[in-house]
Each structure stands twice: as C-alpha cells, then as structure tokens.
Amino acid sequence: MHKAMPIGVEDFCELRKGYYFVDKTRFIRQLLDEHSKVTLLTRPRRFGKTLTMSMLDWFFSIDKADKSRELFVGLDIERAGASYMGACGQYPVVFLTFKDTNGLSWEMMQGLFSSYISMLFLRYTYLLDSPRVQDPLKKRFQQIVEMEADEARLSAALALLMEMLRQHYGRQVILLIDEYDAPVQQAWENGFYRECIAFLKQLLGSALKSNDNLAFAVLTGVLRVAKESIFSDLNNLDVCSVLSTRYDDVIGFTSEEVTEMAHDLGREDRLPEIRRWYDGYHFGEVEIYNPWSVINFFRNDRFGDYWVNTSGNGILRALLEKADAQRIEALQTLLDGDTIQVTLNERVIYEDIGRDKSALYTILLLTGYLTTTTSVATRRNRYALRIPNKEIRDIYVTEILNHPLLILLSAVRILMDPLFFVWPERCKMRTEFCVLLELRVYV
Template structure:
C-alpha cells in the first residue's frame, strides 16, 4: 500500500501508480448499469470532481485502452465481474475542462477559449488520418487547431470534435466536461456575464442536445445554471446536486473511507479531530468529509484550515458585500451554532444573489459553506442549514470580519475574532461599534 498523499493529483493514472488511493470505481458500475444521456454532478471546489472524470476517461477511453488495464486491477469495478470490465476501452472519449478559465475581461477569455479549443484539437489530431472524414470538416478542424476559427466555429467546436471521433472510431462518444461553470462565475465577477452565457449555451447545446454522436455525457460544476436557458432546451439532463441521493457518495470521502484511511496510515486516534474539522457535509442522505482537507491532514499530521486557500472563497466576500443587515446578522448567528431555515432554489442565477434570499443560501450550500441540517417535513424545498465543521467556521469568521472591519489593526481584528467565536455578542458589538466610529 502506497502511503503518499495525492495533494493536487487530478490524473487517475498518476494517482494509481504512485499514491494512496480511495476506490470510487463503483461509479463506473453504476453508469454501466444505467445512466442518463447527460448527467450534471454539482459539488464544491476541491472535492475530487476532476479526478472522478479522469477515472472515467481512463476506463472507457478507446484511445487509452492499451494503457489502462492495470489501473483497475483489484478495484470494485473488476470484482464486479467481466461483464463490466468488457466495457473498458469501449468508446472514444472527449475529456475537456474549463477550470483554468479565470480571465478578467471577455476579450481575454475569448483568447483563452481559442487556445483551449486548439489544445483539444491537438490532443485529438490522430482523427485526421481517417479517410472517411469530410474535407470541409477537416478544414474547420485545422482552423480551430491553428487558433484561426471565428466565434461561431469555436461555439461548434465540441460538436465538431464529436463528429470526427465518431467517424474515425465508428462508435458514439463519451463526453466528459469538467468545471463547466468556472468561466461563468468568473464572468459574473468580471462584468461580462451575458457574453459568456451566450457562448457557453451554444457550445454546450450543440454538443449535448440531439447529437447522434453522443453516447452519454458527465459534467461537473459547482452550480446549476438554469434560468438563462443554458440548459433550458436540454430535456435529457439529470442534475445530481448536493441535495440528490444519486451518486451521493462518489465525490468526497465517506465516514467508512476516512476510518479506513486512518487505520491504514496509523492515525486512528485522530478520527475525532478529523470529524470535528472536516466532516459535517450531507450530500443527499450521505455523510461526507472534505477530501482535500482530509488528505492534507494525513500529509501534515495536524488539523488546520486547508480548504480556505484553494476553494475560491472570493465568492463569499462578494456575497457579503451584497448582503443586507438582516442576512449579515443571520450569517453571524450561524457562527454561534444556529441554523438558518430557508427555501432553496436550485435553478438559481448569479444575478439573483443580491436580491433573492433563496439564491444566496443556495449558492452558499452548493459552494460548500453551508450544509443541510434537516429538511422540513411539511414544506417542499424548505431546509435548515448550518455550518458543516470547524474549518468552515474559521473561514466564515475571518471572511465576515474582513468584510465588517476592513482596515483594522491586527490586534483589534483578533479581539473581534475571539469575541465572535466565544459567543460574546455584546462585547463583539460594542468593540466593533467603537472601532468603526
């Protein structure tokens, strides 16, 4: 057993060959047993979405068939039987990610998209050797590969690549799309939201809607973007959010998996601390630990705020800037261990966040800052929310104080932090009012 912790390892092959591995290959069996045409898995950042798609890529990819057999030896999918293993290497796979699209202007993002699409073409360049491919389609491919495609050609790039793969290999394509909403969130923060939504709607719609070259698609992201109609025309979409029981235990670590890790790595005495700091999430009815933070704990041998540096918590600062006094007070109450009862709306759009209470709390839930404590037994979509664990409580405290007390000296900030976490609301309020005068 390899005890190296896979910090930042997103490639399934690299992880299997050199690091400690938590077996999630049952997901492959579930997909083979029955899948929707298009499935969207929404989970917080750094919970293992990219690695999950990489596992599917290495298993199903016809292009990687000769290199993948040993990667699944003795895993759940192999023990499930030869019927399942016969599916290995059975389809051309197109695996794309948008996780690095974080440009500050639309012009910059178009340039980044042009380079990204070129990379997709380079990675699939071997299809050009197929004599059955139409010369006109080859020319479009070459335009995109050389970064010479216009905006319309770029919007059709995924559909074009799927056509070429289907022609070259004679089988429909499995399309894996990672972090589809990263550019959308970035566009929202940067003020070019409308342009980005329009582009992504055409890019994804042409690939996913009524495409005879598609076998099935798995997409990942943090948030479902619905009302702008990016998916409104897609009637074959199955959304598996943090509120859904479907695939609830696939992304993130279960309690049993964390317990096995602790015993394997000689840290069973630390299980209570790990639970206090990194447990507390509920996906569907499944208890889930933050995998990024758990892995960092086992690597460093001590608890700490690991997720805060990687999770893109700038979104929390923006939410706080747009929150009114009532919502700011409720967020402070959450720090004292209170719950907040709200109506959630998974069909949220970013532009609603400043005015729609359900949008604010839905986004805090899907991004990992809150989790469901319990559902209302009598009202649909009504839930009690809470802060999941000590790590997130620390993040909340510091971000809320950063917003409320910008420009404070470090000692004043630390005093406020201490009052807030001790629950000394009176001294916290008095001190904050005195400082802000």
C-alpha cells in the first residue's frame, strides 16, 4: 500500500500510481444512476474538488480510453458491475478549471481567459483534420487558438468546442468545470464584478442552456453565485451545496475513511486529536473532516493550522469589514463555543455583502469558516451554526479578535464585569483579549 500523502496532487492518474488513495469512485456510479443535466457542487477550498473532477475526466474521457480502465481496477466503481464500467472511456470530455484566471483588472482577466481557452483548444487540434467537422467551425477554432477572437467569439468558445466534438465522435459531450466562481471573487475584490459576470453568463449559458451537444455537466465552486446572476434561465441546474444531502459524502473525508487511514498508517492513537482539530463539518447528513489538513497531519505527524494557511483569507476580512455590532457580537458567541441561530440565503451574491443580513453567515458557511449542526432548518431557512473545529477557531482568534469593533465591545464587556480584577477567569476569552488590548491584570 502506498503511504505517501498526496499533498497538492490533483491529477487522478498521478494519485493512483504513487500515493495513498481514498476511494470516492462511488460518485461515478451515482452520476450514472441519477445525474441531472447540470450539477453544481459547492464546497470549501482545498476539500478535493479538482481531484474529484480529474477522476471524472479519467473515467469518462474517450481520449484517455486506452489507459483509463486500469486506474479503476479494484475500486468501488468496478465492483459496482460491468454495466457501470461499460461507460468508461465512452464520452468526449471537456475539462477545464477557472482557478488560475485571476486578474487585477477586467482587461487582464479577459486576456487570461483568452490565453487559457487557447491552451484548452490546443488539446483538440485533431479536430482540424476531421472530415466530419464543418470547415466554418474549424476557422473559428483557429481564431481562438491564435488568440484572435473578439469577446463575443471567446464567450461562445465552449459551445463551439462541444459542437465540433459532437460532429467528430457522433456522441454528446460531458462538460467539467472546476472552480467556476474563482474569477467572480477576484472580480468582486478588484472592482470589475459586473464585467466578469456578464462574460461568464454568456460563456456558461451558451454551453449549458438548450445545448443538444451536452450529455451532462458537473461544475464545482465555493459559492453558488445566484442563479439570477450567472445561471439565468438555466432550468436544468441542480445545486448540491453543503446543506444538500445529494452527494454529501463525495468531497472531503468521512469519519470511516479517516479511521481507516489512521489504521493503515499506524496512527489510531491520534484519532481523538485528529477529530478535535479537523472534524466537525456537516455536509448534508454526513460528518466530514477537512481532507487537506488530515493528509498534512499524516505526512508531518504533527497538528497545525494547515488549511487556513493556504490562502490570505481575504474574503473573511472583507466580510468582517461589513459586519455591524450585532454580527460581531454573534461571532463572539461562536468563539465562546456556543451556536447561533441565523437565516441563510444560498442565493446570495457578492454584491449583497453589506446589505443582505444573511450574507455574512451564508458565505462563512459555504467557504468553510462555519458549519451547521444539522442539514434541516429549525424553521424556514433558519439554521444553528457553529465553528467546526480547533483549526478554524484559531483563525477566528487571529482575524476576528483583531476587528476594531470587537476589540471595543470586548473591552467594554471586560471592564464592566465587577469580578474581572479579582477573578479574571470569569471572562472566557480573557487571555486573548488582554493581549489584544494590551491590558495588564494584577490580582
């Protein structure tokens, strides 16, 4: 058994040939049994979305058929039977990710999209030699490869590629788009949100809406990015968020999977601490561990804040800048280890931050900084939220306790406590507050 931990490994083929592997191929069987025309899976960053999409690409892609079957030998999907394995290598697949299309201006981002889509098309240059593909489509294909297409042609690029693949193979196309909302967050943070939304609406709409060339599509992201903004008029969209029970165990590690890992790697004695540090997420009806942090622990054999150090946590800071006193007080309640009852709105968009009262908690939930105690609302859209584990609590201590409003509220709370100077332990967060406020307590 391979015991090397797949840190940063996002290609399914590479993973299968040299690293410890947690079998998630039951997701393939679920898709074959019950897939919607378009499925959107929203999960926090670094939870394995890209690897999941790579697994689908390697299984379904007709271009990989000569070497893909061996990758699934002995896995859940093979044990499901020949009828399921019969779909292996049978579809033309378009697999792309938007996570690297970052830019500080719309002009820069548009240039990155043009370059990335050009590189994507280079994988399919064999279509230019196909006698079954119409010549006018080949000319448009060549324009995109040479980065000479205008914005209108570029925004129709995916639909063009799918049409050419359908003509060449005579089969419908599977479309896989990873981190579809990454450019949206960048655009929002840098002031060109509307331009980015308009482009993505056309790019995705032309590929997903009323497209006879589409077999089915799977998209991943962190946020839903409301249907009204990108997925307008897309009636075949099935959103599977952290509140959904469909596919609730396919991304992230379940308790059973982590227990098996600990057994395989001889670290069963560390399970209670692993649970305290990295468990606690509630996706649908399943308890989920943060996979990135778990595999980092097993590689390094020590606990640490692995997940929180993989980004600048810019969205958390931006959200806190919009938080009022009531919400900062609620976050203090969470830090005290309690739950809060809030209304969630999964249709929230970035422009709602600051004016939608549910935006702060909804985005903190979807991005992994909070979790629910149950997938069932107490009443209409009301959920109990909590901080999932020690790792996430650490970042709250760093980011939230430094918020000026919380420092002020905390100072008032501390100094108004009549027992503060004679019994400092009365304040649960005394130590952190004293450091932040530079107070010196003498008993």
